[in-house]
Amino acid sequence: MTEPALRKDAELNRQRLMAAGREVFARRGLDATLNDVAHHAGVGVGTAYRRFANKEELIDAILEQQVGEIERILRAALAEPDAWKGLVMYLEGLLAMQAKDRGIAQIQSGRRGRREKYDWQRDRLAPLVNELADRGRAQGVLRPDATGTDLIFLQIALTAISETVADRTEPGILPDVGQLYRRYLWIALDGLRARPEGVSPLPVGPLTTEETHTLLGPPQPGADTR
Structure with missing residues (x-):
């Protein structure tokens, strides 16, 4: 050849x-x-x-594809004039990806991946997520104490529902429950929406972007992982 x-x-x-x-x-x-x-x-x-x-090189290459797909979802959400519709578009789009892709769900929740790739992903996506939340607060549709990091933890929590469903559903025992996470997304969205009468104060403050990514990222070299 x-x-x-x-x-x-x-x-x-x-x-x-x-x-x-x-x-x-x-x-x-x-x-x-x-x-x-x-x-x-x-x-x-x-x-x-x-x-x-090795497998990590393959995961890194796939991650680059996936981050590009997530960035396109975020930019489409930011292009939507209505900030609330954009926020829903982002959460629905990302959760739909993760519901059918256990690998990306593990990476996005910080359970797998190399530190340098995780940092690269954070630098590329976190500003867009924060912008989405900032725009929602500015338009008065997102509760004033909600932040971009809240959106990150919300999608991690809802992805856990998809994983539980995938692990425990047996053919013929339950109807198709692959969309169950969407029920809880809509319950959560009601909690995120700003209301004229005000919202209940949250008992714990949010993490910053840097604190969130430190918490979710791969362990630092030499860290005690016990």
């Missing part, structure tokens, strides 16, 4: 592995192995390790 043909073949295998990785991690979470991904992609394990030195 010529060099251009080899490069094209290598890139096709890389894309095939990334697509398979997203499918495998979506179903099984990030504990699935690179061997599992190679098998699902229909390529040899050696081919997988030539394209990605």
Whole structure:
């Protein structure tokens, strides 16, 4: 084969592995192995390790795709003139992604991922989430004490519902409950909305963006994880 043909073949295998990785991690979470991904992609394990030195490299590549998708959701939400509609658009769009993709849910909740990639993701997305909340407060549709970090923790909490449903639903025992998280999203949205008569004071203050990402990010080198 010529060099251009080899490069094209290598890139096709890389894309095939990334697509398979997203499918495998979506179903099984990030504990699935690179061997599992190679098998699902229909390529040899050696081919997988030539394209990605280890599973973490594959996860990083998939994360870059996913962050691009989340950024598009955020920018579409910010382009919506009505701040409340934009906020709902963001939460519904992100939660729909995470409900069907266990891997991205684990990364977004800080349970997996490398520190440098996590910091890169934070720097790219956090300003947009904060802008969404700032705009909601400025338009008077979001309760005045709600922040961007509240939106982050809310989506983590609602994603846990999707994970519980996925883990415990048995075919033929329950109706399709894959959309159950949306019930609790709408209950939560009522709690986020500003009201003319005022809202109940929150018993605990919010974390800052930096505190949130420190809490949710991978452990610092040398940290005691017991």
